[in-house]
Amino acid sequence: MSATAIEHVLNRLKDIGIDDVFGVPGDYSFSVCDAVLADPKLRWICCCNELNAGYAADGYARVKGAAALSTTYGVGELSATNAVAGSYAERLPIFHLVGIPRMSVQTARAIHASHPWRWRIRPLSAHERTGGGRPRHDDTPEYCL
Amino acid sequence: MSEPVVVAHAMMTPQNIAYETERLIHEALYHRRPVYMAFPADLAEQPVLGAASPVSPSRSDPAALQRAAHAIIEALDASTAACLLPGILVARAGFSSLLQRLADGSGLPFASMAMDKGLLDEDQPAFIGMYDGAIMNESVGAFVEGCDLVLAVGALMSDFNTGAFTARLDPAK
Numbered sequence: 001m002s003a004t005a006i007e008h009v010l011n012r013l014k015d016i017g018i019d020d021v022f023g024v025p026g027d028y029s030f031s032v033c034d035a036v037l038a039d040p041k042l043r044w045i046c047c048c049n050e051l052n053a054g055y056a057a058d059g060y061a062r063v064k065g066a067a068a069l070s071t072t073y074g075v076g077e078l079s080a081t082n083a084v085a086g087s088y089a090e091r092l093p094i095f096h097l098v099g100i101p102r103m104s105v106q107t108a109r110a111i112h113a114s115h116p117w118r119w120r121i122r123p124l125s126a127h128e129r130t131g132g133g134r135p136r137h138d139d140t141p142e143y144c145l
Numbered sequence: 146m147s148e149p150v151v152v153a154h155a156m157m158t159p160q161n162i163a164y165e166t167e168r169l170i171h172e173a174l175y176h177r178r179p180v181y182m183a184f185p186a187d188l189a190e191q192p193v194l195g196a197a198s199p200v201s202p203s204r205s206d207p208a209a210l211q212r213a214a215h216a217i218i219e220a221l222d223a224s225t226a227a228c229l230l231p232g233i234l235v236a237r238a239g240f241s242s243l244l245q246r247l248a249d250g251s252g253l254p255f256a257s258m259a260m261d262k263g264l265l266d267e268d269q270p271a272f273i274g275m276y277d278g279a280i281m282n283e284s285v286g287a288f289v290e291g292c293d294l295v296l297a298v299g300a301l302m303s304d305f306n307t308g309a310f311t312a313r314l315d316p317a318k
Binding site: 002003004005006007008009012016028029030031032035065066073074077078081084085087088089090091092093094095096097098099100101102103104106 | 146147149150151152156157158159162163166167169170173174176177178179180181182183184185186187188189190191192193233234237239260301303
């Protein structure tokens with residue numbers, strides 16, 4: 001029986017010496033958590049929040065050479081961003097596994113909250129940033145997420 | 146969203162996952178930086194389609210490596226005072242023991258910058274102290290900056306390591 005997509009990745013992460021996955025479960029990432037829990041050679045290290053999980057993964061990578069971090073998208077991954085950025089600056093390989101909405105939802109852009117999930121960061125044009133000359137009251141980030 | 150803080154990313158589908166897994170592993174381990182793997186909820190538990198081999202690890206060009214080593218040795222031979230700055234990136238690459246051999250073989254004294262502390266055992270005569278720009282031990286700083294050759298191996302010249310950029314290291318040396 002062929003491995004599932006997530007099982008395949010986890011198998012390869014085990015090959016490179018990762019035995020534990022840090023993270024916080026969330027909508028859209030349950031398949032990742034379930035696959036880690038079902039694997040007798042991996043430990044799921046559930047953390048209180050994604051930033052903590054990210055810092056834990058950072059420390060793990062310093063000792064073991066690489067680490068895995070599992071979060072949901074949007075709210076989950078953004079909480080981890082500070083830690084992932086720190087790992088980026090300090091040259092640590094972290095595999096950030098992010099559970100994201102199903103393809104049909106992405107295509108329909110039918111996601112709640114201020115920012116539909118997008119794959120690429122797109123800088124707002126000057127016109128968009130100024131709301132066509134009127135002051136914007138919604139968000140200040142220059143980049144559309 | 147994560148693009149600025151990862152070296153590579155992919156959305157993993159059953160069709161691309163074998164290839165993308167190998168690509169991302171290679172990028173993460175070569176650059177020693179995070180990578181981002183997105184798993185759409187409806188695809189994560191689908192069977193993988195196809196297979197891929199691991200990406201061959203990068204190798205140095207032997208001739209270039211030879212020339213570089215020769216140039217370093219020549220520069221060392223021509224210097225009157227030289228020292229080693231063993232850097233954290235050596236540890237990231239897993240080569241700390243090789244660096245110890247370099248220290249042993251060359252007989253160079255070494256100083257540790259903040260992040261590099263503990264990379265080489267400080268309990269050896271070659272260790273001269275901590276170097277952090279204008280901060281910390283003045284005599285160590287004066288010695289390092291006064292050398293006519295500084296061999297910085299895998300050193301990350303961050304604010305933390307250079308005493309908020311107060312290190313005065315001449316790139317020509």
